[in-house]
Amino acid sequence: MNLDDMQNLLKEYKHNRLLRCLDLLDQDRREALLQELAAVDFSEIATLYQSYRAGDVQVEKNFQEAELLCPGVGAFGSSECERLTALGNEALSNGRVALFLVAGGQGSRLGFDGPKGCFPVSPVQSKSLFQLFAEQVLALQRRYGVSLPWYILTSGENNQATRDFFNAHGYFGLQSEEVNFIVQKQIPSLDCEGELLLGRDGLLFKNPNGHGGSLYALQDSGALDAMAARGIDEIFYFQVDNPLIKIADPLFVGAHIDRRAEMSTKVVRKTDPTEKVGIIGRVNDRLACIEYSELTAEQVAERVSDGSLRFKSANIAVHMFNRAFVEKLNCREDFHLPYHSAVKDIACLDCRDNRLAEQRVPGIKFEMFIFDALGFAEQSVTLEVPRAEEFSPVKNADGQDSPASARRALLQRDRSWLAQALPGQEIPENIEIEISPLFALDAQELAEKIDRDIDLSAPLYLG
16 A cells, blocks of 8 residues: 555544654655554454443343352362362373463563563572473473473564573573464554554554453464364463462363363452452353452452352463364354453654654553453353462562562462471471472472471572
8 A cells, every 4th residue: 555545544544643643754664654554454443442432331231150160169079189180180191281371561560671471580599480480381291291382472572582581591491392482463552532653663553462362363373273283172371470370280171171161260269359350250141250340349248158258259360271162263253352441651653843752642552351252162160279379460569469479479388388298397487498390390299309307497499
């Protein structure tokens, strides 16, 4: 599309801000921008903006709790745990499971310049999130005697830095060909009048299309075809900000397979009514993630007979996907995850006094959310797991869900494992301890390996 045609299209859709900037770009940058704009679906962008302006359509919704699997409770006791864990172990040993990490974010909210996965978080060795995950993957491969392909979703913003980080660290002992990087797609952001923005690099300002876009990325990248060729039929999905993640937990894998589930979810129990987390439940009789803002104050605080919250199944963004289900979704004409919008400050270029100048404007970013795929699943498992063992996200620079709180959670988990491994021994209350996944993936493995005469003076690193 030539310059005149694009200018006419921009006028038609009232993108006057970009029109003013076009004439101020040098020829090379103008050509690059025109090439980008030629790929934009202007009709879709206009529809997204109209949806943002219209706001959420107020539809009466009937909220119900999710059906939970809770280990050690009722019919789901120790024998059932053993059976389901055996199913998971079998699937892992047979190489039927792939691992999928969503890691497209930057560490800017943490005051960290770089991909969030590069952020140092472990309490003794200051290992990065990526290293903690990579050591788990390597330990799992050794445990099961099989290669578990690891797919990592990056963004255009952090893809090269992520690759460089893995390369600089020798892929943390993993075979490089088993670590596969996928770049998620981006979608243009808009100003609050619905106009496209020029980024500081002279190209269209875009944002990654959200973790929901990962399902499309698996298809577009050829990852699903590669999995099928290897006989992989299940995908373990997790996000980069949780250092307590239990990757490819065989109980979860087994429960998902046993139910012949298409998409499954791990949750932790919400105990504080004010905690701002999504709740896995049912909306109008379809499985969904209920946003905390959708519940009334009465529903948020409502309790059942045992004293627990009625809506307590807090989503921790850990899922199992059946590969065929993801393939089917990508082929269905009616499968379109909705875009959610958020207004954030955006640094961009604009025309000021007949020249390009940097400025920050309130802008609209659009994202898809992975949990919206739950409504398409005919069968699903929602597994409740202990928060202290499996969930302590790194989201904020300080306070709740911060690096400090995550380090405390890692310490507390490892102290708990140590106490279980050394029954009868007094464990110093403030012992600084870090257990590498390469030494032990769980409390049971730690008990099998640890020296009963180990010196418990801090700091203690088992690697």
